[in-house]
Amino acid sequence: MQALKDKIVREGIVLNENVLKVDSFLNHRVDPELMAGIGKAFAERFVDSSVDLVLTLESSGIAPALMAALELKVPLIFARKQLSLTMKEDLHVEPVYSFTKQVQSQVAVSRKFLSEGQDVLIIDDFLAHGEAAFGMARIVEAAGSRVAGIGIVIEKAFQNGHAKLAEAGYRVESLARVASLADHRVTFAE
Amino acid sequence: MQALKDKIVREGIVLNENVLKVDSFLNHRVDPELMAGIGKAFAERFVDSSVDLVLTLESSGIAPALMAALELKVPLIFARKQLSLTMKEDLHVEPVYSFTKQVQSQVAVSRKFLSEGQDVLIIDDFLAHGEAAFGMARIVEAAGSRVAGIGIVIEKAFQNGHAKLAEAGYRVESLARVASLADHRVTFAE
Numbered sequence: 001m002q003a004l005k006d007k008i009v010r011e012g013i014v015l016n017e018n019v020l021k022v023d024s025f026l027n028h029r030v031d032p033e034l035m036a037g038i039g040k041a042f043a044e045r046f047v048d049s050s051v052d053l054v055l056t057l058e059s060s061g062i063a064p065a066l067m068a069a070l071e072l073k074v075p076l077i078f079a080r081k082q083l084s085l086t087m088k089e090d091l092h093v094e095p096v097y098s099f100t101k102q103v104q105s106q107v108a109v110s111r112k113f114l115s116e117g118q119d120v121l122i123i124d125d126f127l128a129h130g131e132a133a134f135g136m137a138r139i140v141e142a143a144g145s146r147v148a149g150i151g152i153v154i155e156k157a158f159q160n161g162h163a164k165l166a167e168a169g170y171r172v173e174s175l176a177r178v179a180s181l182a183d184h185r186v187t188f189a190e
Numbered sequence: 191m192q193a194l195k196d197k198i199v200r201e202g203i204v205l206n207e208n209v210l211k212v213d214s215f216l217n218h219r220v221d222p223e224l225m226a227g228i229g230k231a232f233a234e235r236f237v238d239s240s241v242d243l244v245l246t247l248e249s250s251g252i253a254p255a256l257m258a259a260l261e262l263k264v265p266l267i268f269a270r271k272q273l274s275l276t277m278k279e280d281l282h283v284e285p286v287y288s289f290t291k292q293v294q295s296q297v298a299v300s301r302k303f304l305s306e307g308q309d310v311l312i313i314d315d316f317l318a319h320g321e322a323a324f325g326m327a328r329i330v331e332a333a334g335s336r337v338a339g340i341g342i343v344i345e346k347a348f349q350n351g352h353a354k355l356a357e358a359g360y361r362v363e364s365l366a367r368v369a370s371l372a373d374h375r376v377t378f379a380e
Contacts, residue, residue: 029267029303030252032260058249059268062220066253070222077219078249082272113219 001041001175005188007034008154008176014184018128018156019100026125026153027060038175039067042123042151045173046072049148052118053077055136057096057107064153065123072121077114079107079136092142096135099128107132109139116144127152127174130161137170149173156181157189191231191365195378197224198344198366204374208318208346209290216315216343217250228365229257232313232341235363236262239338242308243267245330247286247297247322254343255313262311267304269297269326282332286325289318297325299333306334317342317364320351327360339363346371347379 013021025031042064054076056065062078069076090111097104114120120140124132127150137147147170155162155174158181165172177189203211215221232254244266246255252268259266280301287294304310310330314322317340327337337360345352345364348371355362367379 023300024303028270028300029265030256030259032256032266033263035256036260059252059270059272062249062252063256063266066220066222066225066256069220070226073223075219076222076253080218080249082249110213110218113214 001038003034003037004041004153004176007031008178008186012186014181014186017181018159020154020156020178020181020186022154026063030063032063035063035067038064038153039069039071041175042068042121042173043071046121046149046151049121049171050119051121051148053114054121054123055079055109055114055140056123057081057132057136060125061123064125068121068123068151075113077109079109079139081105081107092139094135094138094142097131099131107135107139109143111143114139114143114145118143118145119148120145121148121151123151123153125153127155127161127165127172128159130164133161133165133170133172134168137165137168151175154178191228193224193227194231194343194366197221198368198376202376204371204376207371208349210344210346210368210371210376212344216253220253222253225253225257228254228343229259229261231365232258232311232363233261236311236339236341239311239361240309241311241338243304244311244313245269245299245304245326246313247271247326250315251313254315258311258313258341265303267299269299269329271295271297282329284325284328284332287321289321297322297329299329301333304329304333304335308333308335309338310335311338311341313341313343315343317345317351317355317362318349320354323351323355323360323362324358327355327358341365344368
């Protein structure tokens, strides 16, 4: 997606060989027009898939996932890392390890919103080792539902998440694939 | 906003006299069409105000605030409760007390995205005692900027947040004002 790549080149900050900071348009300040374009791009890539709902992880996944859900005319669920006091009902809970933060957190979705037999499109802001995507996929499958696909805004193609998800049989569509962050520069894979 | 009130009546769950659970369309599962309508409703209410950016608080504020920012054609900033490892720069930080959770958390916005002289529309999902809105307003004013207004999706009009914010000189626009949650029923103020 060219508009996204242009934005990454203009505003992304390469902190080191592994960390790309995009808090000027995705993780802290958000560009709503770009998010609308991202939603359309995901909808185009998954137009041939049956999708009953979109699933993402709070907080940075919410903006792109909401715009994808709006385009696909399906509900969005954002999995919670912080359990709300009103979440007293049955939950699907999975551990998700963050390599960046080096912590394991519990990710939860209410059973009443994710029942069996649904086709679920997983959306996330970043893909690196695939831990968050696998965690959401385990939640979907534990509910007796199916992963319709995995849509990623920015993929670190130099890490192994995409390959592991593809090996596990998931279709992964990334809107920007970063091949390298070496020499403080962003190089795209294609 | 009638579509929002209808949704609250149909899907809201009154847990007790103080707590209305709306996780089927706002706090966990999100209705994208309703969020688009909420964005339009906020834009209409603040059409006469100068707005340079929208500020909200992660996570539940993001969906309605994004749609408002899209309508107003301005950027969105979501204040962070969980500091990201890449947030190393100068931050505006304010304590915000949650009566529901009975904890005080630190809310942060990067100085580079909130500088002086901006007109900031604050959006939040709920207004009760006004703690979150006052916290965001303190951040805006500490940055040398101005609160253009405060837009709330659901106001608990039986609590004192709106009155306190109005006394402090802020314009508050709530899309649904709940007068009472007594007898396990939602009664609207108007």
